[in-house]
Amino acid sequence: MRAAVVVFPGSNCDRDLAVAFEQAGFDVTMVWHKDASLPAGLDIVGVPGGFSYGDYLRCGAIAAQSPICKAVVEHTERGGYAIGVCNGFQILTETGILPGALLRNAGLKYICKTVGLKVATSDSAFTQGYNAGDVIGIPIAHHDGNYYADDKTLAMLRDQDRVAFTYAENPNGSRGDIAGILSENRRVLGMMPHPERAADVGHGGTDGAALFRALAGVLTPA
Amino acid sequence: MKARVHVMLKNGVLDPQGEAVRHALGAMGFDKVTGVRQGKVIDLELADGATEADVTEMCEKLLANTVIERYEIELV
Numbered sequence: 001m002r003a004a005v006v007v008f009p010g011s012n013c014d015r016d017l018a019v020a021f022e023q024a025g026f027d028v029t030m031v032w033h034k035d036a037s038l039p040a041g042l043d044i045v046g047v048p049g050g051f052s053y054g055d056y057l058r059c060g061a062i063a064a065q066s067p068i069c070k071a072v073v074e075h076t077e078r079g080g081y082a083i084g085v086c087n088g089f090q091i092l093t094e095t096g097i098l099p100g101a102l103l104r105n106a107g108l109k110y111i112c113k114t115v116g117l118k119v120a121t122s123d124s125a126f127t128q129g130y131n132a133g134d135v136i137g138i139p140i141a142h143h144d145g146n147y148y149a150d151d152k153t154l155a156m157l158r159d160q161d162r163v164a165f166t167y168a169e170n171p172n173g174s175r176g177d178i179a180g181i182l183s184e185n186r187r188v189l190g191m192m193p194h195p196e197r198a199a200d201v202g203h204g205g206t207d208g209a210a211l212f213r214a215l216a217g218v219l220t221p222a
Numbered sequence: 223m224k225a226r227v228h229v230m231l232k233n234g235v236l237d238p239q240g241e242a243v244r245h246a247l248g249a250m251g252f253d254k255v256t257g258v259r260q261g262k263v264i265d266l267e268l269a270d271g272a273t274e275a276d277v278t279e280m281c282e283k284l285l286a287n288t289v290i291e292r293y294e295i296e297l298v
Contacts, residue, residue, distance in 0.1 A: 058287055065284060094287065101289040103231075108238050148235060148290055173236065 001026045001219055005046040006072065006088075008033045008063050013049035013085065013196060020196035021046065024212035036067040038075055043219040045072055049086030049141070049194060059102060059144045060090030069095055081125065081219055082188045086142055089180070089190035098181055098190045099157070100149035102142075106173025110143040114205065116168030117179055117193055121161050124182050126189045129214030135168050136207035138193040140179075145192040147174035147181075157181055164189055223268045224298040225277045229286045230261035 003026040007014045018028045021044075029039050033052075038045060052063035063069060069091065076082050076097050084092035092098045105111060117138045119130040130136065149157065154176055157163050165180035172192075180191025195208030231237045237259050244258040264285055266277065277295050286293040 057284070061284060061287065093289070099289075101287055103236065103290065104238050106236060106238050108242055146236075146238075150289075173238070 001043045001216055002029070002039065002041055003027070003044045003046060004029045004031045004038050004042050005048055006031050006033065006068050007048070008050065008052035008066065010052045010054055011048050011050035011087070013087075013194065016194075016196045017046045017048045017085065020199040020208070020212050023199060023209070024216040026212075026216065031068055033063070033066045033068050036071060038068075038071045042075070042080065044081040044083065044215060045075055047072065047082065047084035047088030047091050048196075049088060052087055052091065055087070055144075058090075058094070060087060060092075060094040063087075063091045064094035073097060076183065076188050079185060079187060081215070083126065083215075084188075084190040085194055085196060086140075086145075086192055089192055090144065092188065092190045097188055098183060099153050100147055100181070102144050102192070103146040103148050103173075104144050105142070105146050105171075110141075111145070111171050112139070112141040113171075114139045114198070115171055115193065118166045118168050118177075120163040120166050121182075123161060124164060124186045124189065125215055125218045126182075126211055127164055127214070128218070129210035137198065137205050138195055138208055139197045139205075140171065140193045141197075142172070142192055145172045145174065147176075147178040147192070149175060149178075160184065162186070165191055165193065223270070223272055225266040225268055225272075225274075226296040226298055227264040227266065227277065227281060227285055228261060228294045228296070229264065229281075229291050230259060230293075231290055232292050235290050 166177040198205040198208035
């Protein structure tokens with residue numbers, strides 16, 4: 001199985017994400033933001049956390065226009081799998097791959113702590129290793145994690161069972177307590193919490209490892 | 223030609239920074255402020271031949287996120 005992790009200037013979770021993929025059995029290639037294509041035969045692409053391009057203008061806005069992101073969009077349009085974590089989630093919304101946007105936290109503070117995350121659906125390659133309703137401990141580390149979508153979009157996400165994770169206690173003002181959402185074909189996951197930071201005993205928690213293990217079981221290249 | 227683009231959060235989208243400014247103004251004794259919205263102003267220096275349609279395209283594709291923001295273009 002092959003995974004690629006995109007590296008932007010300002011990414012800081014790229015290696016953590018690569019290690020989490022590797023521990024689940026993936027061969028991982030790091031892909032530079034100026035590259036115009038992804039490696040052939042790829043099973044999944046990871047868009048990591050950090051502060052791409054300094055998060056100038058809006059978080060993820062400049063990254064979404066980078067050459068590699070055009071390739072990521074094409075990959076997902078072909079039905080390829082992708083996961084965006086934190087800044088990666090912001091980038092996926094800025095490209096339009098996922099609906100909604102991430103606003104400044106309602107309390108204005110940067111929040112860095114482990115939170116309780118409720119698995120809202122187990123019906124995806126990413127979440128099938130959990131049971132719906134499970135509460136897992138996953139760290140968040142963000143200033144702009146306040147998920148916003150209009151009423152119509154929120155209703156659509158709920159009707160299509162596309163909310164992947166919600167916060168047990170809403171830390172940032174996200175509408176519907178939403179922490180992570182799926183694309184319509186359920187092959188793209190965007191989430192603010194960091195499963196790659198809870199994937200090894202050395203992290204102090206391993207609740208995120210099941211996400212990567214579950215992925216390793218089901219992927220097909222696009 | 224120059225263009226000035228004003229980008230504001232849409233009405234109904236929570237603006238926590240604007241709210242913080244409103245609270246601060248209230249604490250300073252400016253008790254007649256009932257609401258604050260904070261936005262961005264982006265000045266563009268444009269070469270000859272650039273049109274308002276070009277600036278609109280820039281706003282739609284990059285300068286504003288129309289999921290949460292609205293924009294106004296002022297040609298100077």
